Amino acid sequence: MSATADTVAGAPAPPANLPWLGVAAVLVGAVATTLTSRLTSLGLADVRGAIGAGFDEGAWIPTAFSAAQMMIGPLAIFLGRVYTPRRVLLAGCAVYGIAMFLLPLAPDLRTLLLLQVVAGLGSGTFIPLTASFILISLPRHLWPWGLAAYAMNIILGLNVASSLEGWYMEHATWHWIFWQNTVVALPLFALYWFGLRRLPIDREYLRHGDFRGMLLAASGFTLVFIALDQGDRLDWLSSSLIVTLLVTGAIALGLFLLHESTLDVPSIDFRLLVRRNVIVLIVLVLATRFLVTASNTLVTSYLIQVRGLRPLEVGNALLWVALPQLVIAPLVAWMLGRLEPRFAIGTGFAMAAAGFLLATGITSQWVEGNFSVALLLQAMGETLELTAVIYFFGHHLGPTDGITFGAIIQTARLFGGQLGTSLLVVFTRKAEQWHSNLIGQHVAATDPATTERIAAYAHAVGSLSQGNDAEARGAGLLATAVRTQAYTLSTLDGFLLASCVATLAVALVLVLRKAPDMAAPPAVPPRPF
Known part of the structure; x- marks a missing residue:
């Protein structure tokens, strides 16, 4: 199949300017995915009450969605290579929109969980291709603008969710926690339709591609993800279910690595991992995701548990992270075109560390306004560091690294967030008990x-x-x-932990070396999109 194929069944290729619609599409898909996951978690009590589910059984509602996203991630990369991203994303968008429309109509918990899995499978196709699409579709000098928008959408989605959930509960109904995503899916489908190139199916790759390996990887990561998500509730290794999930997941991942090592041309090129700077950059992506999670989780939990605020009131504090993104992201893109990426990464982590240290002045009398300066610093730092890390990462990619890069970003995004959440929950719970x-x-x-x-x-x-x-x-x-007082002090400890992670990340930036030939033309080919 030609890498420059422009037609399918006689259909003309989209005009040259339409890749911008594709960039808009993947960015909207990214924020929709992040927002859906966060909204489901925040509105969990209302959803449980509506369907008559208890605490323990209702805890599987957000897990079903996120685990399905993890499951489809590696498979979406394979399917996108075979059937082209346009077909996969259109199908995923349609499945996501329909499932989200049906979710509030579910008569019982079992049906709701099934629809959550279906919705997760649909939306899980959005993220794996997002960052790689930007790097492939845009000229290198426009990478900072596309990646800044990508970072803005993730942080915006996480922090605007409280305001939306609170508004729905006070002025509408809980059904809109899900129905809003159907509304988003309609323009998203149009953007995918017009913004992505029509390419023929790669039947050769379908015959010889590594679907078995992708299925093993998807299964292994999903099982480990579920164990992390439910571990604290089930008391970790005291639960036979958690132990079984971890062991089975580890075996599946081991078989995946063994399987890939036997292939002449593996689907995931692990040689990328030993390339200069790459391991350090993956750790920095995980650190960034942890810090974004900490900003959102610690403030939300404190305001709800200590101050007794409603989600809409909590959202007023988190808007100090969300709304400034509309100014911060373009500023970051402008700066990144003029700064050395390593300096930008270090500056971002240093600003985030300062924001978390400022928040350690918390007392039990703090209200949402007391967090404003600290959250603003965190928002600026996290957007700068996430954009700069992925931008710098892009300069390390070769012509065949698109699939591997997509897999790394998807895994780091989901696992970084879940590891951050699990670590924060366990750490603050133990700290509260100690205090x-x-x-x-x-x-x-x-x-x-x-x-x-x-x-x-x-x-x-x-x-x-x-x-x-x-x-x-x-x-x-x-x-x-x-x-x-104990809960306030545990929140303070959580901010201190986040500041330590950010400080260690600054130290880690110092070991990064200059990317190979930063001035070279993009090595990533335009074929997949």
């Missing part, structure tokens, strides 16, 4: 200060109590105060 124990040691029943505090609480609620209820309620309020 609660330390504070509790100073709250003795016979201590005059404790007795005085309970008496003050009892007096405050005395007019609302009967008999000895006032003293009991006073003791309950003291216990609540201890929990509040």
Whole structure:
């Protein structure tokens, strides 16, 4: 098959300017995927209540969507190579839109989980091709603009979700958590239709391509992902399910590596991993995804657990990350065309570290406005570092690295986010227990200060109590105060952990060497799109 084929069944190739529509399409697909995943998590309580699901069984609702995305990732790369990205993305968009429309109509949990899997399989085709599409379709001098928009969409999607979910619950219904994605799928389908080139099916690759290897990789990564997602709820290695998932996933990944080593032309070229800077860049992508997750998760959890805010009110704080992206992203693109990428990466991580350190001044009295400066610094740093890392990564790609690059970005995106979430959940939970124990040691029943505090609480609620209820309620309020302080301190520790990760990333940037021939013309061929 010709790499420059422009027609299919006599259909004319799109005009030269239409790849810009393709760039818009993959960017919209990226934000839709990120937003859907985050909205489902934030609105989980409302969805559980609507279908009558309990906490434990309802916990599988967001897992079903994200695990399906992980499953389809490697397979989408294979299918895109065979059937062309245009066909795969059009099919994925249609499946995603229909499943999202049907989800609120599900009569029970089993049907809802099945539709979540279908929706995840559809949307999981969007991300693997996004960054590689930008690098392939745009001239090199426009890479910073496309990648800045890509970074903006991911961060925007994560941080605007709280505002959307809160607005839907207060002014509409929970159904729009899913139905909004059907609305997005309609213009997205049109963008894919007009923005991606019509290319013939690669029947030769269909006969000789490594579908078996991609299936092994997809299965292995999916099983490990599910274990990470459900691990904290099921107490990790104390659960036979988690152990089984981890062992089976590790075996599948081992078989995948063994299988790839026997192929003359493996689908995933692992030689890219030993190329200069590549391992360091993958670690930096994971660090960036962790920091983006930390910005969103820590602030959201604190405002809900300590301040008792609703999702819409939480969204007011996160808008300090989301809305400035409309200014930050173009500024980052402009800067990246004039700065050495390694300096830009280090500057981004340093700004993020400063933002997290500023947030360690948190007290139990903080409200959403107190986070504004810290979140703004984090937003600027995370957009700069993510854009610069992928931009610098692009200069290390050879003519045959498109598939491998797409697989790396998809895996790092999903695993980085899930590893970040799992680590933060475990770390803050253990920190809260530790702080609660330390504070509790100073709250003795016979201590005059404790007795005085309970008496003050009892007096405050005395007019609302009967008999000895006032003293009991006073003791309950003291216990609540201890929990509040412990949770606040654990959030502080989470910010401190994130600042340490960002600082280590700055140190890691120092080992990066100049990319091979930064001034050379793009080595990645335009064939797939």
